[in-house]
Every structure is written in structure tokens, then in C-alpha cells.
Amino acid sequence: MTRPGGETRVNDHHPHQVSLPSSLQAPQAEAGEQAPPLAAPVPPVAAPEIAPGTAAKLSVRDFSLYYGPTQALKRVTFDVLEHSVAAIIGPSGCGKSTLLRSFNRMNDLIPGVRTEGELNVAGLDARSPATDVVDLRRRVGMVFQRPNPFPKSIFDNVAFGLRLLGLRDRAELEGRVERSLRKAALWEEVRDRLDRSALQLSGGQQQRLCIARCMAVEPEIILMDEPASALDPTATARIEELVLDLKRSYTIVVVTHNMQQAARISDRTAFLLNGELIEYDETRRMFTSPREKLTEDYITGRFG
Numbered sequence: 001m002t003r004p005g006g007e008t009r010v011n012d013h014h015p016h017q018v019s020l021p022s023s024l025q026a027p028q029a030e031a032g033e034q035a036p037p038l039a040a041p042v043p044p045v046a047a048p049e050i051a052p053g054t055a056a057k058l059s060v061r062d063f064s065l066y067y068g069p070t071q072a073l074k075r076v077t078f079d080v081l082e083h084s085v086a087a088i089i090g091p092s093g094c095g096k097s098t099l100l101r102s103f104n105r106m107n108d109l110i111p112g113v114r115t116e117g118e119l120n121v122a123g124l125d126a127r128s129p130a131t132d133v134v135d136l137r138r139r140v141g142m143v144f145q146r147p148n149p150f151p152k153s154i155f156d157n158v159a160f161g162l163r164l165l166g167l168r169d170r171a172e173l174e175g176r177v178e179r180s181l182r183k184a185a186l187w188e189e190v191r192d193r194l195d196r197s198a199l200q201l202s203g204g205q206q207q208r209l210c211i212a213r214c215m216a217v218e219p220e221i222i223l224m225d226e227p228a229s230a231l232d233p234t235a236t237a238r239i240e241e242l243v244l245d246l247k248r249s250y251t252i253v254v255v256t257h258n259m260q261q262a263a264r265i266s267d268r269t270a271f272l273l274n275g276e277l278i279e280y281d282e283t284r285r286m287f288t289s290p291r292e293k294l295t296e297d298y299i300t301g302r303f304g
């Protein structure tokens with residue numbers, strides 16, 4: 001869509017501007033430790049060194065979802081590249097959580113849900129009844145809006161998925177729990193109280209614990225549904241740093257109603273409105289020169 005004047009920038013004229021950080025790139029991080037392959041029977045996950053932008057890890061084609069007679073998603077199409085962060089933005093009720101839940105089949109639990117189109121998620125056909133949902137959910141982890149640690153010890157929370165997959169060796173479990181907690185930037189805070197209840201942690205720590213729990217089984221994709229909206233600014237900043245750090249190893253899709261957050265942490269942004277994908281583009285471009293009038297109206301605060 002050609003904009004009048006060509007060079008006009010959305011943010012020049014509106015008070016509700018979205019300030020872009022000087023760089024949307026992840027900070028250069030020191031070489032992270034590589035987890036050794038999981039012991040059988042947990043299958044090892046290859047971590048090929050593919051430059052960002054070279055392969056789609058998640059591919060959505062003409063995807064529609066109905067809650068009974070109500071269509072909540074309307075022929076949504078977009079790709080998320082490996083080792084990148086995609087943000088999904090849009091007003092409340094536009095279908096962000098519904099879309100995110102579709103990627104690991106969480107909507108299966110809701111009666112009357114029907115879907116159409118294609119969903120290729122971490123190499124699996126996420127819509128096919130033949131797809132093993134347990135396998136899908138191991139490849140696709142999820143972090144929710146409210147931290148939801150189990151009423152168990154910190155250690156047992158992180159070890160939970162590994163035990164579910166059959167890992168019993170204590171030393172192996174301890175190594176993996178530590179690595180996950182380190183990746184989630186929580187290890188230093190909890191190393192001397194792993195046997196204490198996870199419920200004693202602060203909200204921000206609980207959310208990082210949930211991220212550690214999610215990463216312990218080495219997923220390929222991490223879905224986050226407004227992961228920081230229940231947290232204070234300091235805890236939010238830590239989650240944002242973590243997302244930027246984690247995208248070196250994972251593909252991340254994050255729902256947020258906070259546009260500054262989307263601008264800070266994502267490579268690409270999808271704007272959803274009433275179940276329709278209005279625009280999907282590089283985040284920097286989307287927030288400086290959106291192609292669609294609806295996107296411009298939304299990011300400049302005219303509705304939503």
C-alpha cells in the first residue's frame with residue numbers, strides 16, 4: 001500500500017508512538033554451553049547451525065479455527081524462521097492465544113473446535129490426527145501469562161518433563177536441571193535451595209522457572225503467551241533479555257499486547273485483528289512504515 005508522501009512515518013505525527021530500540025538484534029552473547037545429547041530413551045535433538053532467516057520452523061497456511069459456529073481465526077498465513085522471534089500483537093479477543101494454542105494442539109481440549117488449512121510445526125503436521133501430540137508438545141514448549149509452577153520443589157519442576165520422558169539417572173537429571181536453570185538465568189538465585197517449594201519464589205523467578213521447565217526437554221519452538229504481563233518492570237526486563245538470548249537456540253513465538261515489548265524483542269511481528277492476519281513483516285518496518293492503514297491505526301493507538 002503506498003502511503004501519501006512516501007516518506008511519511010507513522011511516529012512523526014502521533015503521541016502514541018512506539019519507540020524503537022537502536023537495534024532489534026540480540027546482544028552478542030558469549031558461547032552458551034552445549035547440552036550433551038540426552039540419554040536414551042529421550043531422543044537427542046540436533047541443533048544445526050543454521051543462520052537466522054534460512055529456514056521456516058513454523059509454517060501456517062490458510063489456517064482457520066472455529067469455536068462451534070464462531071470463526072476465531074480466518075485463513076491465517078505466515079512463516080516463522082528458525083532461531084528468530086515472532087511477536088503476535090492485536091487487541092484483546094482478536095485470536096492471539098487461539099493461534100498460539102493451535103501450534104501445540106492445546107485447542108484439542110476445547111469441545112466444538114474445528115480447524116482448516118495447514119500447520120507445519122517443527123517438522124510435524126500439527127493438524128493431522130496421526131501426529132503424536134506428546135511428540136509435538138515435546139518439540140513445542142509453552143509458557144503462559146501467569147507463572148504456573150507445580151506445587152513441587154524447584155528441582156522437581158525442572159525435572160518433571162525429563163522424568164515423564166523416562167529419564168531416571170540422578171546425575172543426568174541433576175546436570176540437565178542445572179543447565180536448564182542456567183539457560184533461564186535462574187541458577188545463581190536458586191542453586192542452594194533446589195529442594196524448596198517453587199511456590200516460594202517471586203513471580204519473576206517463577207516465570208523463569210517455567211521457562212527452565214519448558215527448556216529442559218529441549219524443545220525446538222517456545223510459545224509464550226504474554227509471558228511478562230503479570231510481572232513488574234524489572235522482572236519483565238529479565239524475561240525480555242532472556243528471550244533475546246534464547247533465540248540463538250530456539251524459535252520463539254511471543255504474544256504480547258505491549259507494542260514496545262514487541263519492538264524490543266521480535267524480529268518479525270504479526271498483527272491480528274478479528275481473527276485475520278492484517279500484516280506480517282519485519283518488526284522494524286512494521287513499526288516505522290506499516291503497509292496497512294489498520295496496522296498504522298493500531299500501532300498509533302487509535303483503537304485497541
Ligand SMILES: Nc1ncnc2c1ncn2[C@@H]1O[C@H](COP(=O)(O)OP(=O)(O)O)[C@@H](O)[C@H]1O
Pocket residue numbers: 067072090091092093094095096097098099110
Ligand atoms: N474456549 C473458547 N470457546 C469459545 N470461544 C472462545 C474460546 N476461547 C476464546 N474464544 C473466543 O475466540 C476469540 C479469540 O480469543 P483469544 O484467542 O483468547 O484472543 P486474544 O488472546 O487475542 O485475547 C474471542 O472472541 C474469544 O471470545
Ligand SMILES: [Mg+2]
Pocket residue numbers: 096097098
Ligand atoms: Mg490471549
